[in-house]
Amino acid sequence: MKNLFKLFSIIILIITSNSHSFAAEKVEYLKTDWSFKGLFGKFDRASLQRGYQVYTEVCASCHSMKYLSYRNLAEPGGPEFSEAQAKAIAASFEVTDGPNSDGEMFTRPGKLSDKFVMPYDNVKAAQAANGGAYPPDMSVLVKARGGGVDYIYSLLQGYEEAPSNVSLDDGVYYNKYMYGNKIRMAAPLSDGLVEYGDGTNATVEQMSKDVTTFLMWSAEPHLESRHQMGFKAIVYLIILTVLVYFSMKKIWSRVESEV
């Protein structure tokens, strides 16, 4: 029995130490208290709604979010806008549809079932408008970066004057958290850039936190149900394990051998 515990702790140790070796970057990211971390982690609903506002007013002019639909905004576990709100949000976008019976494409107001409207028609158009750099799709951005939410949160606040020994080309900016420190995106946030409906003070730090929370949700829309189910599953497994342990003891008591 003791050996078994030893075995499993060794397994966990090996795996966790192994996975740490992948985090090659040695920069210390800025930390904040994410409500969605931990055993019972949930999204902060108000923060998600504010984050959506930052995304749509700031990021969305360059960054697409092609795997999300407007209906997602009203689904449980997300920003949970009311259905009426989500419909209004969708309707505020022009969606190209068609072809109609005349064979023509036409535009109409968005519906809940539409995917988020993309800022550019294609990658080439996006590159042309951004000095050759493609603003990555943001749907799973948080999972596509080594440092995850901490990295995005830090990057948004990491713009600085370049040190004297670093020379920057036109349209390139210095960011202390960016890989290689050079980034083609100008500092996207400044204090008071958006006006929050709930009266929260829109500091760069606050907006960074809100929009990163929103990006975490967009990458993991089922995070809340995952955490809830995980807790139930593990409690169930532990109870079953204890029951099976005592059954095993009882059964093995018939033979002179240890388990």
Next chain:
Amino acid sequence: MSDHDYRPKSKVGQWFNDRLPLLTLANHLTDYPTPKNLNYWWTFGGILTFCLVTQIITGLTLAMHYIAHADMAFESVEHIMRDVNYGWLIRYIHANGASMFFLAVYIHIFRSLFYGSYKAPREIIWIIGIIIYLLMMAAAFMGYVLPWGQMSFWGATVITNLFSAIPLVGEGIVTWLWGGYSVDNPTLTRFFTLHYLIPFLILGLVVLHIWALHVPGNNNPVGIDIKKPSKDTVPFHPYIVIKDGFALLMFMIVFAFFVFYAPNILGHADNYIEANPMVTPAHIVPEWYLLPFYAILRSVPDKLLGVVAMLSAILILAVLPWLDTSKIRSAVFRPLYKQFYWILVADVLILGYVGAMPAEGLYLLIARVATAYYFLHFLIILPVLGFKEKTLPVPLSITEPVLGGSPNLAAARNKESKME
């Protein structure tokens, strides 16, 4: 064997069993005499069966929603994660299941190495096991390509390019593997087909693996031959079933932790970026379970020799029963082997670590030393050890683990037969 005496109680059962002796098989499996001193390292066979079945079930479900097309694969995975009911759960079980499968198989292999389970008369079980392990690596590699992320694409490019090291025909083989002049849609569709096929080949080999096991029966921590059935054995059911079940549940708790609370920790972030043939990732790294072999591959400066070294590192295991010259199975009675065993474990862990690091400077040096030691262990240390090592006295039976000072197994056996 009692197998032949078995007769179902009911008339219907007898009628059926005379035509297809499935009930005899079931009886054989439940009565199967198992050494009673098996420790928890022996529970990983059952755990591995669970892993295989889990991968097949979740894999079938994923295949119903996945689209094997270079333009749609990434999107279809996101569709599974977002819109398919519990799609996120199924995919995370499948993705982490692969890691758990390899974790269990490594423990299973190293258990075999420690207790000498590969030695006569169990060589065939061992060789089938090595084939299963090779197929697992192929299945895992091709499965990792399917989401069509950056690491999928570039991992596939690096690994398939290894075949170009073959003299003369190498380039042709690579083009043939790709179905074109680069990794592209034809590569993806064939990888999907093979990824779907291989688990069923593994399933068939697992049946043979267990069949071959049931001929000599299980090895055990003491590593001696035992009489079956005897007071040294217990029937598989209920004794081993409940013990395997208990260990499996412990394993499932670890598994569940990864699935529900750290589902992406064992993957690489770059695989959430859609494949882009124009952009090469800064570091191309395989999944953790392939890292030791990746380190061996990179430690050799010549491409062809690197590939040869990597393949040899795996294939050398297949001839292990003949490289290990010691008559004693269990490391418990082999004081020197025991130390070399743990050095080998450390060596493989070091190889895994440097495999994740860039192949330069100190890392490269460590990888080279560790690679050399890996081969040294199997080719020199093991064969020599069998002749030189002074082993400890081996007990007569499991029930009498301490036999007063008989260093000679044959003498002990004689004594035993006289007593009967």
